[in-house]
Amino acid sequence: xxxxxxxxxxxVTDALPTRPFAEQFPDALVVGGDQAVLEPDGVHPxxxxxxxxxAQHRPLVLTPDAVWxxxxxxxxxxxxxxxxxxxxxxxxxxxxxxxxxxxxGPMPVDAExxxxxxxxxxxxxxxxxxxxxxxxxxxxxxxxxxxxxxDAYSPYYAYEAVCVCGIPSITLTGTVGDWRRIRxxxxxxxxxxxxxxxxxxxxxxxxxxxxxxxxxRTEFWRRIYNPADAYGGEVVTGWISRFYPYLALPxxxxxxxxxxxxxxxxxxxxxxxxxxxxxxxATLCRATINVSELGTTRVVALDAGLAGVVQDPDGALRPVxxxxxxxxxxxxxxVVDRLIAEHExxxxxxxxxxxxxxxxxxxxxxRIASASLFGGTWRLLPYADTVFLNSGPHTICCCxxxxxxxxxxxxxxxxxxxxxxxxxxxxxxxEVPLLGTSLAHLLDAAMDAxxxxxxxxxxxxxxxxL
Numbered sequence: 001x002x003x004x005x006x007x008x009x010x011x012v013t014d015a016l017p018t019r020p021f022a023e024q025f026p027d028a029l030v031v032g033g034d035q036a037v038l039e040p041d042g043v044h045p046x047x048x049x050x051x052x053x054x055a056q057h058r059p060l061v062l063t064p065d066a067v068w069x070x071x072x073x074x075x076x077x078x079x080x081x082x083x084x085x086x087x088x089x090x091x092x093x094x095x096x097x098x099x100x101x102x103x104x105g106p107m108p109v110d111a112e113x114x115x116x117x118x119x120x121x122x123x124x125x126x127x128x129x130x131x132x133x134x135x136x137x138x139x140x141x142x143x144x145x146x147x148x149x150x151d152a153y154s155p156y157y158a159y160e161a162v163c164v165c166g167i168p169s170i171t172l173t174g175t176v177g178d179w180r181r182i183r184x185x186x187x188x189x190x191x192x193x194x195x196x197x198x199x200x201x202x203x204x205x206x207x208x209x210x211x212x213x214x215x216x217r218t219e220f221w222r223r224i225y226n227p228a229d230a231y232g233g234e235v236v237t238g239w240i241s242r243f244y245p246y247l248a249l250p251x252x253x254x255x256x257x258x259x260x261x262x263x264x265x266x267x268x269x270x271x272x273x274x275x276x277x278x279x280x281x282a283t284l285c286r287a288t289i290n291v292s293e294l295g296t297t298r299v300v301a302l303d304a305g306l307a308g309v310v311q312d313p314d315g316a317l318r319p320v321x322x323x324x325x326x327x328x329x330x331x332x333x334x335v336v337d338r339l340i341a342e343h344e345x346x347x348x349x350x351x352x353x354x355x356x357x358x359x360x361x362x363x364x365x366x367r368i369a370s371a372s373l374f375g376g377t378w379r380l381l382p383y384a385d386t387v388f389l390n391s392g393p394h395t396i397c398c399c400x401x402x403x404x405x406x407x408x409x410x411x412x413x414x415x416x417x418x419x420x421x422x423x424x425x426x427x428x429x430x431e432v433p434l435l436g437t438s439l440a441h442l443l444d445a446a447m448d449a450x451x452x453x454x455x456x457x458x459x460x461x462x463x464x465x466l
Contacts, residue, residue, distance in 0.1 A: 004216040007166025013315025025324040033140040033322030037308030045306040045319035054225040059316035061171040064134040064178040065141040076152035083155035098455035122146040134178040147304035150287035158455035160290040200242040235274030247279035297436040301328035330440040345371040360439040374451035377403040392429040432461035
């Protein structure tokens with residue numbers, strides 16, 4: 001650990017208002033990293049900690065985990081934006097491959113068990129790039145790194161401040177070796193098509209290694225948020241802005257950060273360029289998992305990453321990791337919105353009447369009369385053309401026709417939770433895959449995987465009790 005002076009300002013160490021981290025996830029099933037964090041400001045915690053420390057003259061503590069989790073989040077976003085381009089480099093299969101972890105007993109509701117579940121998923125993926133394996137890493141950071149891994153690989157796998165402000169001091173925790181490892185990892189990112197980001201990050205991480213070795217260059221660290229000659233600007237012009245390869249700009253799914261085109265010593269003018277803190281939202285990496293338990297399917301999601309800013313006893317601010325397991329059930333209306341936006345759909349000529357079936361089916365036909373998906377390989381049949389198929393003692397009401405002759409439909413069962421299946425007429429129930437209990441989840445997963453739904457299998461039709 002090393003602490004070094006940065007700006008010639010008087011440190012402020014009075015306590016700031018805090019709240020339990022868990023309050024950010026009032027509906028969470030499980031929470032990891034329940035520390036007392038500062039009131040959230042909606043900005044990514046690394047940037048938030050730096051901004052508050054800068055504006056309020058508070059010491060700052062940076063851990064290897066906080067810096068690496070920020071980089072890992074950027075990697076995950078990049079991979080998802082370039083999934084097919086990077087597929088040959090990262091995996092050897094087409095479509096989405098299902099990764100399965102066996103859970104002994106009911107779905108766990110404790111943090112330790114979910115840490116183990118995530119570890120097992122990460123081992124199956126087999127990429128250690130995202131690991132938080134530093135001298136400072138706890139189980140929380142390790143889980144957050146692994147969820148970033150799962151987030152990055154989600155296309156390939158399915159899982160069941162205007163004044164003279166400054167920072168009085170910065171503490172880099174961990175060892176020199178920790179920081180050197182992050183520096184080495186940054187170089188490895190070029191193979192993912194992140195050369196532009198690497199050119200910005202590499203000299204910054206060189207300075208982290210230099211400072212951790214006891215040779216901090218004050219001039220560099222004073223430019224972390226706003227350089228001294230850019231005070232008064234309305235944007236973040238310091239090098240901390242280089243940790244975010246994509247920005248949340250209106251109308252985009254992630255706009256390239258223009259700061260990456262500048263040398264680390266720039267900009268030097270008070271007008272920027274720079275980034276607004278509102279373009280770096282406090283979003284977490286997410287891994288969605290299908291949990292099969294006692295014949296039912298439930299969708300949960302692990303949200304993990306830098307989740308808040310804590311204040312140490314000496315007043316220093318420190319971004320910290322956290323995670324939460326949340327219910328990830330999808331609303332059918334949201335999925336229908338996506339279907340209309342991304343595929344060829346025909347609206348009903350008049351308000352749909354006299355519709356029968358499950359609530360999700362009725363909601364679908366209330367807004368769409370028919371549709372063509374994935375280049376015509378999937379068709380939403382008009383309601384009047386619903387196909388009724390038999391498989392053993394079961395009748396399946398099919399609203400979706402696939403190009404290979406199979407149909408997707410709801411198993412007709414009175415008074416029980418709906419079940420969806422994919423089949424041909426007369427198929428043996430023992431060979432008919434069940435696809436869960438939610439049409440919304442089925443359609444959303446299909447749209448994520450370009451029509452591949454094999455990873456959704458949650459048992460066979462023969463397992464259903466009439």
